[in-house]
Structure formats: structure tokens, C-alpha cells
Amino acid sequence: MSPRPDPDALGFVLTDVARMLRGAFERRIANAGLGLTPGEARTLVRIATLEGGRQLDIAQRLGIEPMTLSTYLDRLQSLGYVERRPDPADRRAKLIFTTPAAGAMIAGIRTEQVELMRQVTSGIAEEDVDLIRDRLRQLRANLSALEEDSSALAPARGTGR
Amino acid sequence: MSPRPDPDALGFVLTDVARMLRGAFERRIANAGLGLTPGEARTLVRIATLEGGRQLDIAQRLGIEPMTLSTYLDRLQSLGYVERRPDPADRRAKLIFTTPAAGAMIAGIRTEQVELMRQVTSGIAEEDVDLIRDRLRQLRANLSALEEDSSALAPARGTGR
């Protein structure tokens, strides 16, 4: 029963690593002249795996609110990396596609990402890296569940679900 | 050689987890009525372990810039959780102490933190949690090294985009 929180507790360490990682990624992307923010990069990558998806779907996959995604899309679109096409089946909806120009950018992101992670994980056995990733995915799943719980409690309008 | 980044790559997962964790922590702290932001909580906890330290030291431990810390201290001080006392040995410096009132707050933070992490790590073996924490600390160390390198190079960043 130590009476105070451990500054090396998992939560704090995780936060630290994420913050620093973001900073490092930012520097890399800036140096590489890619001209994207980390959030935009993440979004673009995710879109590439959900080619032709609706904004709501993509937002959900990214774990962000539709409005946040909308802002990123504005940027990505103005940079010519994605297109919003009307959904022929539903005129309210728009389908998101990457443009050919995005290919090089995505490859560039991947390069930076791989290289950065290579540096950052140096000194850690490959199995351990895999294990960490696996367990973090579990954490992410748990957190998703938590978020649903709390939004279920939340007194919101509609409250689908 | 897969031609595109994996959205489940370690870096992305880490970022996801951190963002969601922050959100969950925020909700918890808000619900508990503690009235601190996560950054302030982290700062307060760290101060408690460095009782009487200088701001520069604390900032370094937290991995943030002194100015950022200064802002947090303003808040924590106005809430009555910390004190800035002049350093008798150096009149430029100030030493940071927690107040008695901070005790309950720190205990509260700990409670929330422990409870949250319990939920979040559910389904993961305890050894694995420890292992993750250890390896993440290694990552953090690597990132610290990276940051030092890059600040040594001091590349003009910015790129208005």
C-alpha cells in the first residue's frame, strides 16, 4: 500500500511514450517534407485500408468523432490525397477514396514509420515487440469497451445503441 | 514489403491506446470530481516524488519544457496543492513542495488510476503487464536519446504547410 501513485506506472509510461513518439514522428515527417500532421497521416493510412468507406465508418475505425475526421479530410482533400465522392446509394453520404497522388505519400509515411520504430525499439527483442503490440491491442479493445459503457450511461440525445 | 502501412503497427496502436487512455482517465477524474486535468495530475504526482525540487528538474523528469510546467504549477498552486518557495541557495530558483491539502488529491488520483488500469488490463496476465511496462520504459529511454540527438542537430522546423 504505497500511499502514492508510481510515476512509472503503466499508464504514465504509456502516456510518456505516446507523447514522445508523437514528437519524434512529427519531426521526422517535417524533416521528410511530407507536410502532414500525425493525425492526418494516421487518417490517410486508415483510409487506404478502407478505400471507398463512408466517413462515419472511417471515424469509428479511427476512434474519433465524425467532425474530427471531417476536418482532417478537408486538409487531405485540399492537399489532393483523398476524394469525397457522393454515394450513389445515399445522397447524404460521401465515400472516401485515396487519389493516385496519395500512393507516394503513403509509402513515405510507411518509410518514416518503419525507420522510426526501428530506432525506438532498438534493444528490444523482436518477440517482445510483437508481444507488446498484441497486448496493446488487447488494451485498446478494453478501452473501446469502456468507452461504449460510458457513452451508454451518458445522457445524450439519440443515444443509438 | 507490403506496400502500405499497417494500421495496427506498434506506433499506431500505441497512439490509439494513449489517446483512449487519456480520454478514459479524463472521464474518471471528472466523474470523481477531482477537478484536475490529466496533465496536472501527472505533474502533481511527479512533484510528490521530487518534493522540494527545482522547476527545471521536475520539467526534465516529466519530459516537458519548463514553460509548460510553469503553467501547470500556476494551476496547481492556485488550487492550493503546491507551493513555490524561493531557493535559499539560489534566488533565481524556486523549490516546489506539495501542500498538506495535496495528500487527499494524490490519494484520489491513485485510486482512479489503479481502478482504471485494473479495468484496462483485464484479460492480460500480470507478468505480461509488467513486461509491457518494462519494455515501454526501454522505448521511453530510446526516445529520450532520440530527442537529444535531434535537438543537437536543431533543424529548423515549421513548414507552414
Add this chain to the structure above:
DNA sequence: GCGCATAGTAAGGTCCGCTTACGATAAGCC
């Protein structure tokens, strides 16, 4: 047609963190 749900967005807010510039003090050097 009417009402309500849903897709996207405009507007604006919070939090975290950074940089730049500056005043006050300390410390080194002549």
C-alpha cells in the same frame, strides 16, 4: 406529406505541448 433518424459540417472550446523573448539573478573573467 409528416416526423424522425442519419450523414456530414460549421463554429467554437479544451487540453497539451512548444517557441520566442525577457527580467532577474548567478558566475566567470579581466
Add this chain to the structure above:
DNA sequence: GGCTTATCGTAAGCGGACCTTACTATGCGC
């Protein structure tokens, strides 16, 4: 002593990520 340079903290202001609230346009059941 007096000058210069380094260091501690801070005022001011910025960018990025994400959120909530409120609105438009469309779809859909009745």
C-alpha cells in the same frame, strides 16, 4: 569592482488533436 555570459522562471502566443453543440440536407417509415 565591473562586465559578460549563462541560467531560472515566466509572459505571451501558437499549433495540433480532439470534443460538443447545433444546423442542413437527405432518407425513410407511416
